[in-house]
Amino acid sequence: MASVTASSVKFSSVSCLIKQNQLSNLKKASLSFTGNGFQSRRLPVLRFRVACAAKPETVMKVVDIVRKQLALPEDRDVCGESKFSVLGADSLDTVEIVMGLEEEFGICVEEESAQSISTVQEAADLIEELLEKK
């Protein structure tokens, strides 16, 4: 992890403080069609907000790491929406999951971002965001 930003890991993340104010790590792409070329046809102005979710492969890798960390039985369903806490992860597990993701993807997760991850999807999205920045 040759990280330029040596961020300090606060074990506050290990202290399992349940964050109510969670940063949304979903990348939002805002597209607005102002309908310039269509004014004569009087089409309504449309605004789309598209959340760019992570690739399925990324989600699958996260699922694998989570499964391994929490030693989940095969029949236990794990998907994007799965919350770490519901899967039985304590604060220590969550930090270790983040560490596993860092190793797997060669990224460095900042303390603040790490604390905001509560579902598989959020982890995957954050990973892709960090990979893109590299």
Place this chain on the structure above:
Amino acid sequence: MALTLNAIAFQSPKRPSFTPPPLPTAHRSPTLCMASSLRSASREVETVNKPFTPPHEVHVQVTHSMPPEKVEIFKSLEGWAEDNLLVHLKPVEKCWQPQDFLPDPSSDGFHDQVKELRERAKEIPDDYFVVLVGDMVTEEALPTYQTMINTLDGVRDETGASPTPWAVWTRAWTAEENRHGDLLNKYLYLSGRVDMKQIEKTIQYLIGSGMDPRTENNPYLGFIYTSFQERATFVSHGNTARLAREHGDMKLAQICGTIAADEKRHETAYTKITEKLFEIDPDSTVLAFADMMRKKIAMPAHLMYDGRDDNLFDNFSAVAQRLGIYTAKDYADILEHLVKRWKVSQLRGLSAVGQEAQDYVCGLPPRIRKLQERAQTRAKQGPRIPFSWVHDREVQL
């Protein structure tokens, strides 16, 4: 009912649900946030608009989690305690007293002795004093700890003068500990290096706040907690002694070292009790051990407050971490020591949940170390912040 749940909620109207106090961002310590912020399911609420409100616990208070029939175990151990526990107490006539380490007011040389003490103290930096003060404040909150031990079923002092060996132990232990706070208080007072009024205020707040180590009136949990704590204070005071020596103050080194020696003796006693519990009821004891470790061992002074700094404990812990007085590594070391001391990996005849607990506890030290190593490599320089204990001079976190 084995369990009574009291949900006590202190909600600040100004803050949504709860927001934990913001931890100082870039500081070097993975610290004691691990070892000390220990608030797994607990939450701390500060009220922004009410001045001088100390942080307080907001978590579900679990009480009497030990099944009532197990109280008998502790009754039946009274003979054992008489023969094996009380031996770790020192007779008062053989005990040191704070006066042994302080300038003698009855002597003509008193003023010179005080002058020397202050000269030596001048050579010691503020960051050391911040940690020494934090330790002293912790010791001075002794009423909280005696109370905590007396919340434990089966071993509490029912009257304040109960003749049971458990009660005799607790009172004598309290009496021995009482000297620690007294000694450090007098030293700090004479040193001239610290703001005594702010320190005294901190103590008043802390005793008022109490502490909840989440021992649930359960002596299995309670003695594991005290075993861990006594070793932690032994490590901590041992380090303050070493540092005092490095700064050239041999008398202060002696003070800290003497306190550390007491803590070692207490550690031996509490560890012995837990060892006995592992012997006669391994399943309950290993479950208790895992439970306490999952909840994380809360440092006794984690609710400390000086009327000014909402993050006082975290800031103090950060300095203690940086100076190597008490660190996240120490937390892992203590845990590992106890796992070995109590031979947890060799326990046999455990239930399924007992084995799970055994695996958890035995596997925990390396996990904590890995975390701590990672944090260490990433740690960056902490900010300098003022501490009211040293007249708002700034100290590096």
